[in-house]
Every structure is written in structure tokens, then in C-alpha cells.
Amino acid sequence: MYDVAVLGAGPAGMAAVAELAGQGGSNGARVLWLDENAAAGGQVYRGIAEPLKLLARSYRPARKLFEAARGTDAEYIPGATIWHLDPGATLGFSVSGVARMVEARRVIIATGALERPMPVPGWTLPGVMTVGAAQTMLKAQGLVPQGRVVLAGQGPLLWLYAAQAIAAGAPPALILETRPAGNMWRALPQLPGFLVSHYGWKGLALLRRLRAVPVKRAASLRIEQAGDELRVTWPRGEALADHVLLHQGVVPHVNLAQAAGCALEWREDQACFTPVTDAWGESSVPGIAVAGDGAGIAGAEAAECSGRIAALAALYALGRIDAAARDGRAVRWQKRRAAWGRGRAFLDALYLPSPAQRRAAPDAIACRCEEVTGQALIDAARAGATGPNQTKAFLRCGMGPCQGRQCALTLVETIAAARGVEPSKVAPLRARNPVKPVSLAEIAVMPVSEADEAAVLSRR
Amino acid sequence: MRDFDAAVIGGGVVGLSIARGLAGQGLRCAILDEGDIAARASRANFALVWVQSKGMGMAPYGHWTQRSAAAWAAFAEELRAETGIATGLRQNGGYALALSEQELDARRAAMMRLHNQPGWDAIPWEVQDHATIARAMPAIGRDVVGGVFCPLDGDVNSLRLFRALHASALARGATYLPDMPVQTIIPQPGGGFLIRCAGRDIAAARVVLAAGLGNARLAPMVGLAAPVRPQRGQILVTEKAAPFLHHATITVRQTDEGGVMIGDSKEEEPADTRTGPGIIAVMAQRAQRMFPVLGGLNVVRTWAGLRVMSPDGFPIYDQSVATPGAFVATCHSGVTLAAAHSELLAPMIAAGRLDPTLAPFSARRFDVPQAA
């Protein structure tokens, strides 16, 4: 039995582990720290152990955090695929094809974000990747795409990657910006907060470096195979490309929290489902907290703060610190989190894709695994399916190996529009254990009770 | 003016099968369903069209099952012709595999008891040894000592069946009304029913309760009884694999899309529809012993469904004496019985009267005091 299990090693996970250990070493809590990746850092600080020269400066502040977390006596297991979490905090994970099932008194889910689906026609073609995927290859392997690279979409990550690619000597041939024209007006009231925030100067410095790349505006686009190349078409033009990189923001990666039974709510300003959490990160399931972008997109710096805050709440719940110590130590992180939050509202409003951009076009694939089109979803809604779960029964969408990670939001938005209701009125796609595929042989050797045996053998 | 000739409460496989049949009889039919999140056995079933073990303790249930299985091929073809959706029916015989001599003996004894019941119509079945089964199913493991084979057994693609029933009912003119959880049913003076839903009232000449576990609450409103309880069953399903299981077995089957389904547990007094890792592990162990190659396949989903169980486990079909025009249909084998519900039961409901052959299924059987 562990005191705390921290799931994920991005900024929130690293911070939680560092805080659980306390200043200057251990505070006695037995901590299990699992991460799916081979090295800590998460997506945002991928490759932090040996960063590329062009990333070294931006990684510097996180470096201390990385070292603090790695220096604790937490039982750190990288390369761990977590496939089971239930409300009793029983946790199933596999490392190199060997599964284990453990229990923890408290769980801090820090599984971060994933890119919002961008279901344009042709997004499944080979050669089309997400901007995040290209950035992962840049950070982890030092690989940059060559030839004509078209970036299409919107959001801070798209611009950040473009600047990194320029710095790497591989500038994109074209950026197709899909940001809805009206977003600037909607975002304007948040501009003062942004300009004085930490994001403000970062953003302006970034945009200066991008002057050399042609930028065109496109509300929509489609991609087709054209011989060995890809043809990108938008209302006012077309371009041939060797690589197309898509991005329209990031959303919380909620599958694990959802499988554990944590309640989700629709967040209008970010157009996504988010686990319901209190100020300490505690979810609707007692003992399970969600920290970092997995609890709502707030960025890496805020994720560190919420990881610390969730860790302090866990220490308090375990009786390791008293309320005064918890509150006292939390103040600093709460303030910092609030400071980073100030610039966020502007970015959320500026880069929120339009409802049409969040739906699958009739001729676009919505569910990549089961190859279900937008039209099929519209037809199912017309036949009476009111949400993604009934639609799943009709069309198998969301039933493939990705388990809805690439389509859950698209299903909700497409069905909502077909029914003429707000997405908030549509239930989320259910996520169930195992949240990642795991071999039958691994499940078969998990511990069983006599009652478990009886429940199955009574069939005979 | 009534809105509909008949209102079927419940949009699962049972309700859709009956509604489709009623619409085929020319009735203006409404299907009142819940929303996206509901306890739906139809989305969680194991999709067998199964005969071999059905009817111990109630021979008429065995016969009803056999009639349905026999009608399934024509039923599937009709669904395909009406909707273009193939249900993937496969009735090439199925197995109940035994992992020990003890299990095999128990299985054999159960089949003998079933067939020795008074008034039983014989069905073909046989006990096969490991070598015989291995010829039909080369993937079986060494631990399989034998099994019962029945050539009438088979399976279907349950989700495509669900969609085909839905599409067929609509094509025949039925009206599907989702997000309509029924609050009360009020019999009207002079006949007919007012069905009070969350946002809207529906008036119908007849009402058919096909709401699964919901029938327990609804039946007394129209002078009927449906004392059903939930029993949890868990299923796990693997990633798609090239076809290798050429027959269905009672606990392991490969769908026509490639995934292998493994079920099913039987848990009384379930708290919810969550899955439990221990039970899933037992099912995985047994499946792997039956078919060792399954060990290498990835499990992509597990789920639990709530079976709709009556006190004796058999279906309830009843018509109300107090309020004529009200019917109830409830069972836990909605897939096997889909053909019977659509082609046999629905015409009876349309005619206003259940056939005497269904008399044994009346819930009045639960009123009989138990012999001391």
C-alpha cells in the first residue's frame, strides 16, 4: 500500500513528487511515481535530461524542478502504462509487458493535455501529423521535417513550434491560420491582463521571430493526396506540401480520471470536458485529485503550482502536516498560479476554434480508429441518437484502440450541432478501464479473490 | 384523438423488436426511450443466439427459444433487405467448453435433466471430446477436456442488430422519441393510456412495457407485475484479430469485425455497472486456458451490464386484465428472442391478445405459493 501515487511526470507530476518529499528530503510518505514515458518532463519538457541547444534556455526554469523530483525517494517507474484506476484507488499498470496491481491511499492524476482533434477532410493521410507530434520529434530526437512544411491551425503551440523550427533552420513554407476573425474582439477585454502577464512578453517576442514565414488566413481547409505530395486547399487558395502539421489547441487528457469515476463538466470557455475539482485539485471521487492541464488547460507553470497544491492536500489528508502548514505552504503556489492564470483567459478566447472547426465535416473522418465520418454521425443523430454513447452503439465510433482520445470531443460537438443543442447538454463519451490496451495474459495473472472466482464459475 | 395506436416503452433490443413488429402490422407506433446515459442491457450484451441450455425448469421457454432461433435466418434477411444492415448472423453451431472432467460432467448432467423434462421437444446436441472440438476449432488449448455442441447455436453482431432494428422500425413508420423517461402511465376511462414523460404527454391505445429493469416500476401502473432484479455481467473485448474462432462458445466468441468478446460473470445485488479487476482476471484466465492465443491479444475495453432477471430467470409476457391494452415483455435474452418478439409476439399484441401458448410466461406464476 502506497501513501500517494502520482501519475504522470510532466510539470504537475514532478511538482507533486517534489512537494510530497518536502524540503530537504523525505517526509515519510511512501510515494509511487509512474510515467508512461521513458524520461520525466512530460510533453512540454520532453528531453529535459539532455535538451537540444535551442531548447536549453526555455527548459532552464524547469530543470530545477526536474532535479528536485528525481532526487526524492519516490519509487519512480518510467515506461509504465497505466491501464486501470478505480474509485478504491486500485491501480493497474504495465512495464515492458508485465502488469502489476497496487493500492494507494491518495492518487494525484497528472496526465496533462492532448491536442484537440482537428477533424478536417484528409487529416488521416500519411504525412499529416499534429504540430505537437513534430515538436515531440524535435525535442526528443532532434528531428525536423524537411521539404515544404505547411502548418495549419491556431493556438500558442503552433506559433511556438514555428519559431523553434525557424531556429532549427527548417522554417515552415506556409502557416495557414484558422483562428476565427471574431475571436480577437471576444478576446479584447482580456488583453490588458495578458499584456501584464508572463505570457505577454513571451508572445510578442515569439511573433517577431516569425516575420519571415508567409501566413495566410483560412477558416477551413482540406487535405488530399496528390501523387506523393499532399494538396492543402482552403477557400482562397491551395498549396502542395510534403508535410502538413495540424493544431487547434490542447484539451485535458481525461480518460484516466473518467475511468476512475471522476465527474466531468463541460467548460464553455475552453470547449471541452474537464474533471470537476475543488481548489485543492480533489475530484468528485474522494482520495483522487487531478492536477495540471488534466484538470483544465492552464499551462506548464500553473501546472507546477497545482501539482504542489494537490501534494499539500494529500499530505494533510494523510495526517503528515496540519492545516496551518498546508495553508502556509500553499500560499506561494496559489499566488503564482493566479498570476499565470491572468494571461490565460486572453489566449483561451483568442484561440478557441469555432464550433464548425470543432465538428467533423460530413466528408471528414471523425473517429480515426473505426473510420466513422461526420455524415454518419449526423445521420445517427437524425435517427434519434442523442449523444456519443448511443452513437457508439450505432456506429462503433470511440470503440477503437485510442478509446475516444481522438474523437470524443468531435462526437459531442457534431451530434450537438446536428440536434441543435449546446454541447454542454450532451453527455461525454464514457471511458472505461482498461484505459489503455493491455494484453489478456497480463490481466489473467492479476490477483483474484474467492468471490471473484465464484462470480464467474457459477455460470457453469 | 390518440397520438399513437401503440406506445412501446423502452428503445433497447426488446422494445425495438416489438415496435418493429407492431409497425409491420400497420400500427402507428411510438418508441419512448431514455437518453444517452441509461442502464441499457442492449448495449452490453454478449450477442449469442443460443439454444442449448435454455429451458431447464420451464419447457415452454426452451420451445419459445427454439422457435425464435429457427426464425432468425429469415428475420436477419428481412432486416438486411429493409435497412441494408447485415446483422452478421452465424448459426453454425456453438460450444460450451469444459476445462475439467468435473465441469464436463456437470454440463452433461444439466443437458440430460433438460431433456428429461416432461413435454420436452428433443433438440440435437452432443458431448464432444478434445480431439473432435480441435478439428472444428484448432485454437483450443490443452485444458479443454471437451464440451457440449449444439448445431442450433450461433451468434450475431449485436450492435449492428441494434441499429438494424432501429432503422427497420423507423422505416416501417414507427416514431422514435429519445429523452422521454416515463414518469407515470395513466389508464384512461373508456380505454387507452396517457403516458406522462418528463417533457411531454403521449396518448396511445396500447402500451407495451419493454423497459428492462424499468418494468418493475412501470408494470403496477397498468395492473401488471414485473418483479425483475438486476444481475451484473462483465464482458471484456480484445482488439481486432484476423478470424480464428469459427464457432461461438458460451463464454468466448469472435465478432465478425475481429474483436474477441469474453464473458460473462454473474453477480447478484450489483451496486453499479462498473467492472471489477478481479472478476475480469478470472474471465481472462479461463479464456486463455480455452484459447491460449488469446493471451497475446490486447484487451481494449471491459464493461458491465445489468441483466434483467425475473425470480425464476425466465421471461415475463403478460397482458393486463385490469386495464386491457397494456402488455409487458421482459427477458434477459433479447437477442436470441428478437425474432420471436418481432414476428410472433408483436402480432399477438397487435391483435390485442396474447396467445395461450404464452400463458406459462405470465407473472402470475410468481403468485403461486411454494410447495412446502
Next chain:
Amino acid sequence: MFRRLRESAPIAFTFEGEAVQGRAGDSVAAALLALGVRAPRDTAVSGAPRGPYCMMGVCFDCLVEIDGVANRQGCMVALTPGMVVRRQRGKRDV
């Protein structure tokens, strides 16, 4: 194609029986992309060609067979010397 910003130790492996090279630090998916393999799998539903899309373990479009084990996420498996990598063609065999 992709260009490398830094060189690390070469790692020999085979893809579809052919001897090829990746680099230390590569995932299997990254190594294949660097070799110009854009679509290492085709889908189990329609047989359409697909290639790595997310590179972070959430899309399952980089599936390959590694050392005889089908349907592995190429982006989540570190390349090691001597690996035998094959395309994932549709539904896996058992």
C-alpha cells in the same frame, strides 16, 4: 523526409526484413519516419494507409509489429539494437 539536428550512436534494426539504421534516442516510430517510411500500417477497418500522427501515445496510428508482437505503439517503444520491425497490415494475426 526529416533532418537530424544532432547525431547520436547508430542503432541497427530490420524493417520488413531489410537491414536499416536508426539513432540512439529514437522511438521506433521516429526511426521509421526518419527513414522515410510515412505509412507503416494500414487500418483494420478499411485497409487505408496510416502513419504516426500524435507521437505521444494517444492516437494508435503508428502501430507496428515489433519482435513478433503485433499492434505495438511505435512512438512509445524505444528503438533497441537488433529489433525486428514489420508493418502492421490490418487486423493482426493471432
